[in-house]
Amino acid sequence: MIETNNLPKHVAIIMDGNGRWAKAKGKNRVFGHRSGTQAVKKIVEKSAEMGIDYLTLYAFSTENWDRPKTEVSSLMDLLIKALRRELDKMLSNNIQLRSIGDISQLPAEVEKELKDTIEKTSKNSGMVLTLALNYGARQELTQAIQEISRKVKNNIISPENVDETIINEHLYTRNLPGVDLLIRTSGEQRISNFLLWQIAYAELYFSTVLWPDFNEEHFRTAIDSYKKRERRFGKTSEQLTN
């Protein structure tokens, strides 16, 4: 059922705990990531069904390259398979896929599959699903500052005109609204270089559930918690009610 009252427009998720989930079951980390992919499917479908406009998932960070080679290649493999497997579902659910991060550094096959899926879903007008891949907020801000500096140097922008709008336009998220709700699973309470600029006014929600176990009900609880919060954007409670 689509509900409109006070629903967050943009939900971002740090999907954490795949490794610990697998370890607790005496399995290897890749087993955890594979189960994590099933959780991705459930939460994407639930979000679209609820009427969330933008869902952004932290799938692979700029720091994740430091993991064992076999784990990195398994994650890439899982991603390709998920994109192939879920294309029809994305089309029938009117989901538009996008990515943020430097995807040119991903293995060629992943980059191609991703670009193909983005293209094939580009006409969809429902939920925008953004995968953060080879994404790091500091890297994003660094490249934005470099690009703006070049424009200032070439007299395309004057320094006084560099404002929040110009900065937004140079981020990977230029076509996305700010994040309303940021969820992190697995009990860790940190941001880990995710969307630092975009979460300025986001509500934060930390769940102790490990990502592969995070289901529609847990997601519902996070959304309900968001709905009860009063977002003041620096104003007083009285100013908001008057």
Ligand code: FPP
């Ligand atoms: C964090 O768990 C999870 C990741 C680094 C990768 C997330 C990837 C998936 C859920 C699967 C593929 C994604 C898509 C979009 C199909 P962790 O390994 O850091 O867990 P730990 O902290 O318990 O070790």
